[in-house]
Amino acid sequence: MEKTIRFTLNGKKTELATDPSQTLLWVLRNQIGLTGTKYGCGSGFCGACTVLIDNEAVRSCSLSIGDIEGKKIVTIEGLEKKGKLHPVQQAFVDHDALQCGYCTPGMILTAVALLMKNPSPSTEQIVEGMENNYCRCSAHIRIIDAIKSASVAMKGGK
Amino acid sequence: MKEKKRVLDETTAGEAKTGMERKTFLQLMGGGIFMFFAPWKSLDVLSAPSEQARSLPKDYNAFLKIAEDGTITCYTGKIEMGQGIITSLAMEMADELNVPFEKVKMVMGDTDLCPYDQGTWGSMSTRSFGPRMRAAAAEARGVLTGMAATQLGVPESQLEVKDGVITDSKDTKKKISYGQLAKGKRIEKFLDSKPAPEDFSKFTSVGKPVKRVDAYLKVTGKAKYCGDLNLPGMVHARILREPSHGAKLTSVDVSGAEKIAGVQVIRDGDFIAVLSENRDKADEAIVKIKAGYSFDEMKVNDKTMPEFMLKADSKQSVARSSGDLSAGRQLCDKVFESEFHDPYLAHVPIEPHTALAHLENGKMTVYAATQAPFGLQDGIVRELGFTREDVRVITPFVGGGFGGKGEFQQGVEAARLAKLSGKPVMLAWTRDEEFFLDTFHPAGVVKINSGFDKNGKIQMWDYNVWFSGTRGAETIYDVPNAKTTSYSEKNTSPVHPFGTGAWRAPNNNTNTFARETQIDIMAAAAGIDPLQFRLQNLKDEKMIACLKSVAEKFGYTPGNLPSGRGIGVACGTDAGTWVAFMAEVKVDRQTGKVTVLRLACSQDMGLCVNPEGALMQMEGCMMMGLGYTLTEEVKFEGGNIFNRGFDTYEIPKFSWLPKLDCVILDRKDKAPQGGGEPALIGIGAVVGNAIFDAVGARLFTMPFTPERVLDAIRKA
Numbered sequence: 001m002e003k004t005i006r007f008t009l010n011g012k013k014t015e016l017a018t019d020p021s022q023t024l025l026w027v028l029r030n031q032i033g034l035t036g037t038k039y040g041c042g043s044g045f046c047g048a049c050t051v052l053i054d055n056e057a058v059r060s061c062s063l064s065i066g067d068i069e070g071k072k073i074v075t076i077e078g079l080e081k082k083g084k085l086h087p088v089q090q091a092f093v094d095h096d097a098l099q100c101g102y103c104t105p106g107m108i109l110t111a112v113a114l115l116m117k118n119p120s121p122s123t124e125q126i127v128e129g130m131e132n133n134y135c136r137c138s139a140h141i142r143i144i145d146a147i148k149s150a151s152v153a154m155k156g157g158k
Numbered sequence: 159m160k161e162k163k164r165v166l167d168e169t170t171a172g173e174a175k176t177g178m179e180r181k182t183f184l185q186l187m188g189g190g191i192f193m194f195f196a197p198w199k200s201l202d203v204l205s206a207p208s209e210q211a212r213s214l215p216k217d218y219n220a221f222l223k224i225a226e227d228g229t230i231t232c233y234t235g236k237i238e239m240g241q242g243i244i245t246s247l248a249m250e251m252a253d254e255l256n257v258p259f260e261k262v263k264m265v266m267g268d269t270d271l272c273p274y275d276q277g278t279w280g281s282m283s284t285r286s287f288g289p290r291m292r293a294a295a296a297e298a299r300g301v302l303t304g305m306a307a308t309q310l311g312v313p314e315s316q317l318e319v320k321d322g323v324i325t326d327s328k329d330t331k332k333k334i335s336y337g338q339l340a341k342g343k344r345i346e347k348f349l350d351s352k353p354a355p356e357d358f359s360k361f362t363s364v365g366k367p368v369k370r371v372d373a374y375l376k377v378t379g380k381a382k383y384c385g386d387l388n389l390p391g392m393v394h395a396r397i398l399r400e401p402s403h404g405a406k407l408t409s410v411d412v413s414g415a416e417k418i419a420g421v422q423v424i425r426d427g428d429f430i431a432v433l434s435e436n437r438d439k440a441d442e443a444i445v446k447i448k449a450g451y452s453f454d455e456m457k458v459n460d461k462t463m464p465e466f467m468l469k470a471d472s473k474q475s476v477a478r479s480s481g482d483l484s485a486g487r488q489l490c491d492k493v494f495e496s497e498f499h500d501p502y503l504a505h506v507p508i509e510p511h512t513a514l515a516h517l518e519n520g521k522m523t524v525y526a527a528t529q530a531p532f533g534l535q536d537g538i539v540r541e542l543g544f545t546r547e548d549v550r551v552i553t554p555f556v557g558g559g560f561g562g563k564g565e566f567q568q569g570v571e572a573a574r575l576a577k578l579s580g581k582p583v584m585l586a587w588t589r590d591e592e593f594f595l596d597t598f599h600p601a602g603v604v605k606i607n608s609g610f611d612k613n614g615k616i617q618m619w620d621y622n623v624w625f626s627g628t629r630g631a632e633t634i635y636d637v638p639n640a641k642t643t644s645y646s647e648k649n650t651s652p653v654h655p656f657g658t659g660a661w662r663a664p665n666n667n668t669n670t671f672a673r674e675t676q677i678d679i680m681a682a683a684a685g686i687d688p689l690q691f692r693l694q695n696l697k698d699e700k701m702i703a704c705l706k707s708v709a710e711k712f713g714y715t716p717g718n719l720p721s722g723r724g725i726g727v728a729c730g731t732d733a734g735t736w737v738a739f740m741a742e743v744k745v746d747r748q749t750g751k752v753t754v755l756r757l758a759c760s761q762d763m764g765l766c767v768n769p770e771g772a773l774m775q776m777e778g779c780m781m782m783g784l785g786y787t788l789t790e791e792v793k794f795e796g797g798n799i800f801n802r803g804f805d806t807y808e809i810p811k812f813s814w815l816p817k818l819d820c821v822i823l824d825r826k827d828k829a830p831q832g833g834g835e836p837a838l839i840g841i842g843a844v845v846g847n848a849i850f851d852a853v854g855a856r857l858f859t860m861p862f863t864p865e866r867v868l869d870a871i872r873k874a
Contacts, residue, residue, distance in 0.1 A: 038385075040589070043804075046589075048508055076378065085378070089377040089378065092377045099240030102383060138781035140815045
């Protein structure tokens with residue numbers, strides 16, 4: 001049953017001998033110990049479990065670990081570089097774009113993927129890109145503002 | 159305060175408040191200066207739900223620790239679930255002790271280390287706990303200054319405190335820091351603080367916007383929520399659930415689950431669970447269990463619920479009565495009778511109920527996502543036969559509560575499984591369980607009979623509320639003949655087919671919706687602008703100020719209803735705070751879809767402790783309020799819940815975001831009031847009134863789904 005899965009995790013080459021049918025979310029959280037990726041609904045609706053796979057925001061609750069063979073995964077733990085927050089993380093702090101914080105890792109990674117594809121999104125494009133990430137505390141307005149700020153910061157303030 | 163405490167002590171002879179004796183935990187805490195105080199009102203404890211009410215301890219029940227490095231730690235039973243008190247309570251301490259905000263740390267929701275607290279809800283943390291904590295901190299500063307006076311040989315009156323350093327004002331070389339005072343010592347002080355008249359203008363942190371202290375941890379994934387914890391040998395649990403509330407297990411075959419490698423089946427009567435080190439295996443195993451049930455459910459569903467409630471046997475109580483209703487009726491030019499319906503609502507925190515329980519050397523330790531750590535401790539004591547000393551509940555960061563995590567069933571379940579299996583057990587409810595086992599905001603019915611005279615003055619107001627309580631039910635208007643009657647559940651004849659509980663601003667949403675819609679109906683009939691109609695029927699100056707300021711912010715211009723503009727007005731009070739709302743909506747007459755374009759809210763919450771935090775709470779309330787207003791509704795048949803996921807229960811999303819305008823009428827001379835709920839209460843009312851203004855159709859049932867809007871347009 002066990003198989004060795006090879007992938008890149010937060011910039012590091014990783015090998016894991018595991019049952020390939022296991023859910024990526026639970027492998028990340030329970031076997032690898034990266035608990036920043038959250039369980040929210042288990043069926044791909046809420047976005048709390050979002051990770052980046054080859055720079056696309058995907059829901060880790062809806063993938064098997066076997067599906068990521070050879071791919072590049074980034075979790076929330078992989079965004080901070082040498083003690084410096086990613087501009088999107090920094091913007092979330094600056095704008096108080098969170099309350100309970102449980103949806104925050106998924107929000108940030110979805111926003112990072114959005115800005116990689118579209119470095120200067122309009123408000124409408126941000127709304128469209130973030131639409132299926134749920135925040136019950138309702139920090140939506142601040143999250144949109146944070147993404148706008150991050151977009152400017154990532155282009156060197158332009 | 160002291161008198162009440164003594165009375166309670168006599169009746170309940172000194173039970174220990176925490177699991178651990180004070181002596182024991184002081185040994186754990188090491189050196190420093192400890193200041194014990196009693197920050198809560200006796201009334202807070204007396205008003206606790208009966209299963210959570212417990213005796214006031216003889217001992218002091220809150221404390222600060224001043225460590226050798228000058229760090230000040232405050233231990234409190236309150237918890238942080240996103241509302242921001244981990245920041246605002248620390249700000250209040252920092253101000254009173256004259257130390258930099260960064261020097262104050264909070265330890266929250268640990269039943270062994272923290273003093274008893276009934277639970278974090280009702281917007282109580284800032285308005286009730288805060289003032290007492292500040293009073294104690296002010297006294298603590300006095301004690302520290304006294305110690306410094308002795309050490310420096312300088313009279314206390316000559317000393318000044320800044321940034322945790324006490325200095326002789328006549329000789330600035332003579333100084334000593336809080337940390338130095340604490341060095342190598344072990345001092346315990348017992349304070350008898352009474353909240354003193356306060357000069358809010360002196361505060362340095364309070365009143366200034368401060369960023370959340372937990373933000374860094376939360377944007378990096380480092381913040382630990384319950385489900386993020388791990389213990390050696392930990393297993394993940396799934397529990398067999400009945401398909402509907404009230405169903406009884408008649409047969410069960412667990413062999414399918416037992417065949418899966420690495421899965422252990424636990425059975426204790428009808429309580430059946432599977433455990434595995436691997437969550438996927440537990441998920442796989444639980445659906446392999448074959449179970450049969452018998453059903454004996456209440457014959458009611460979401461459509462028949464209002465009629466069911468009106469016919470149910472209930473306990474009637476008059477919350478308020480003034481004047482004479484029939485005399486008032488005689489004075490009325492026009493009289494209106496309306497009936498309003500409100501459905502069950504789910505809390506839907508993004509973090510489901512989660513708990514990790516571990517039994518070691520007879521001591522049960524439970525980490526839990528809960529708003530009531532001490533309630534959970536009592537629940538485990540009551541249901542699993544532990545002594546209170548042998549149960550410790552620790553509350554990590556909580557991923558949203560909204561009232562729903564005042565219930566703690568998952569903590570008791572995890573503890574039960576840890577006891578049965580002897581292993582550390584992690585239980586994270588699935589989204590399906592989170593919906594099914596939620597304690598919903600109760601459905602309710604309101605009937606109002608009211609009228610106004612030739613001058614547009616309300617003369618009669620007869621308000622009747624079924625099963626929605628009285629929070630926000632009393633009229634805020636100046637009405638000479640008014641009565642508020644509440645019909646509530648009798649123990650002998652339950653009304654709700656499943657659990658209900660507090661949902662952010664419990665029931666005030668229902669009552670404000672009913673009252674403010676009725677006011678709007680009368681304004682329309684009187685041919686008076688709805689803002690003017692409210693103002694001329696109000697004497698309450700705070701409410702008048704809120705309405706005027708929200709109108710100014712909104713850029714309101716008067717117009718008689720329905721003006722076709724889609725603009726609504728509403729107001730109300732909650733948790734000691736006054737709020738007024740305006741909204742602008744667009745209604746699609748073909749589809750019935752309502753789009754909220756603008757929402758404005760003006761709030762008088764007394765002194766605003768953290769303007770940034772208060773603003774966040776207001777924005778969050780307004781956006782969350784759109785959910786109960788437009789889509790949220792639990793559909794059910796008997797004990798079966800039909801919406802068990804985000805696909806069938808829609809909560810607000812980014813595309814719903816209207817333009818939000820918030821006004822905080824900061825009253826520096828008034829005590830701070832609740833801020834986590836008030837801006838939620840009028841969203842249903844203000845949007846409903848705006849819909850009427852847009853299309854002349856009146857809605858009496860929330861949420862305002864396209865079907866209901868189309869139906870109302872047809873009837874208009």
